[in-house]
Amino acid sequence: MTTVAVKPATMAQALTRAMRDAMAADPSVHVLGEDVGTLGGVFRVTDGLAKEFGEDRCTDTPLAEAGILGAAVGMAMYGLRPVVEMQFDAFAYPAFEQLVSHVSRMRNRTRGKMPLPITVRIPYGGGIGGVEHHSDSSEAYYMATPGLHVVTPATVADAYGLLRRSIASDDPVVFLEPKRLYWSKDTWNPEQPAEVEPIGRAVVRRTGRSATLITYGPSVPVCLEAAEAARAEGWDLEVIDLRSLVPFDDETVCASVRRTGRAVVVHESTGFGGPGGEIAARVTERCFHHLEAPVLRVAGFDLPYPPPMLERHHLPGVDRVLDAVARLQWEAER
């Protein structure tokens, strides 16, 4: 038996590897964006791609997000598979019109004749001490746009697998990269990356019986930590990593909630109009008779993302998650 060296790798490295492997496997895969070529991206996620595949395959574009995504649309129309990097969450907004008015609709508009296999990679979320405009959680905007897939990994292995799946998808994917997990490490073998399930499947990260924490992206580690801490209180929490916000995996989520009878949705994005509202509604509609308590949300406050010295008050942390769990009407039980 041969043992494979399984070394710790970062999420950023896994993402780079995913693009590299996709480009090697398929000459139609092109990476484009700001600083993605010579520099390798401000987070170095495209490091080495221009060198290995040339500047025509990994291109430093002029600085204009609508132009980048608009050009990607035309490239996809001609049979290429563009992978666009938006430099930061808040700097993807200039591309919003292209995303909403064209990227999301072209397949539908042409009755399937003109699909657009475009992956839009966006580093998102806070917790890295970024100054204004560098920490937004913009997933609700994308979720509200039919025709897009919205995917976000929380582990190193998923970062690789989901990005490969996204690039291979014939639909446009908004691929949200939790930037504070870029440097998170995990043992992972880049030579034998595990197969990741198709886009749209949530995964149970931790099994438990008392209540379900429904979360994704940067809040997954927070919830896992909260679940560990909750043991001291006598709660055995299940943690679901959604991985894909669109399509939404009602099945996995509801199967869990029906078992536990209690649920808290956790995310950084604002609560009002945020993903948690949709998720809570879906769970309530489908699992009402199994619920022992209302579905609660732990989210970022309803305010513009705070300056870095105040962000820790805004971000949902372990304590706030545990406080929510405590409010799940356990009285009847005890």
Add this chain to the structure above:
Amino acid sequence: MTVLEQRGAYRPSPPPAWQPRMDPAPLLPDAEPYRVLGTEAAAKADPDLLRRLHAHLVRGRRYNTQATALTKQGRLAVYPSSTGQEACEVAAALALEERDWLFPSYRDTLAVVARGVDPVEALTLLRGDWHTGYDPYAHRVAPLSTPLATQLPHAVGLAHAARLKGDDVVALAMVGDGGTSEGDFHEALNFAAVWRAPVVFLVQNNGFAISVPLAKQTAAPSLAHKAVGYGMPGRLVDGNDAVAVHEVLGDAVRQARAGGGPTLIEAVTYRIDAHTNADDATRYRGDAEVETWRAHDPVRLLETELTERGLLDEAALEAVREDAEAMAADLRARMNQDPELDPMDLFDHVYAETTAQLREQRDLLRAELAAEQDGPDQQEGDRR
């Protein structure tokens, strides 16, 4: 010795250059719109080309009047007519080779049809039964684009991709004068120039964006001058002179195909009809102005040239008109049939694979439709 230690290091001098100096003069458009009809150049034009353009113009005009009539009869939800702009529409289609791509705006149905798309399929957007009724790949025509100027970066990306693949394909993108104020116009031109993409941008300057005149849209010497700032040539042409537009477009297409990069063309024209059937043009422009432009009608200009030079006799003219009438009659007959609608279509092309959520919603609509068929009494009963 470092640079800073050299004598005279701090003497005032031009800053180090970031790019080689470029002479902007060759990029500048002519002071006046380029014309052929009514000039000596007209005599040199190929008679066959003139007749071909003319036949298309007559058909195009008839198409516009027929589509407008269909709108009045309720067969189209809306029609942005290109009456008065037919020279641009027709020349855009004819300047391209089979393998090239056309990127039209909502006003360019005529160019789409002149390129070979079925007239009824080209009108589904405006009839309202489906957004894009034609297969874009069949004639290499992108969907009619409504959000202003957003189709321009698509043309750039497609042309860029074609060049990367080694295909000598050119993309022609159409936009209005109002659309030149949009950010996507700027971004598309900049990308095209930086990438030297084989794209031709055709601006139909009809003087108005709905009600807003050009003077409120730009302070540039002309829209064609904008090209210079991006490092591409700008051309100014009489948009009602089909021969001139065809020639200028042809030059730009050839240059793009040969690797010479993009061109911005401003065609000066006029929209004779209101913005759409829903618009009241008398609120922002006077009859006198419309009359001035009617005297510069693209169909008449070319027809005069042809008849005066004896290139088109009465019989030939009659044949052209009959051909246009036949096209209109066919369009009328087919548009007077109700389109076939399948509500289930709504769910089929949102994603490659219909999601569980959409499958549920499709079932809901299917049940609603079934109940509708069973009649209201049945529905009452079901609910009880």
